[in-house]
Amino acid sequence: MEKKICSKCGAENPGGNLLCKNCGEELYRPRVEREEEEQETIRRIKSNPAIPWMSIGCILVIVGLGLSIVIQPPSGEYTTTTAKEWETYADFLKYCSIINIIGLLLFMVATIYGMSWNADAIRMIYSKIKKT
Numbered sequence: 001m002e003k004k005i006c007s008k009c010g011a012e013n014p015g016g017n018l019l020c021k022n023c024g025e026e027l028y029r030p031r032v033e034r035e036e037e038e039q040e041t042i043r044r045i046k047s048n049p050a051i052p053w054m055s056i057g058c059i060l061v062i063v064g065l066g067l068s069i070v071i072q073p074p075s076g077e078y079t080t081t082t083a084k085e086w087e088t089y090a091d092f093l094k095y096c097s098i099i100n101i102i103g104l105l106l107f108m109v110a111t112i113y114g115m116s117w118n119a120d121a122i123r124m125i126y127s128k129i130k131k132t
Helices: 031-046 050-070 080-131
Strands: none
16 A cells, blocks of 8 residues: 655655544645645635625614614603604604614624625535545
């Protein structure tokens, strides 16, 4: 049976070994090739197009929550004058809620897309590893 030489430590290994008996390094592929594939996976994960959309979703949620906390309801006794103020305040809270819902939906969709993007990148690299 053919002997394999470890690319990391240089030890001779029986041909059927997948790992080096000396250092545990994989024998069936050169280490340089594995490192290039790992770098390709990292590049693909970093180039995930969902990340900016997740950020925008988070910003919308923070803005909506922040505005609904900062803006205080009208004070004083309830009169016909304050009724209009309360109506305006209720409308404002409604718009803050809409901003929050849009932000949360955008964040959730971008997160799901981003996870599938990363899973595809990892699956692609794993299929290359399996072929060798």
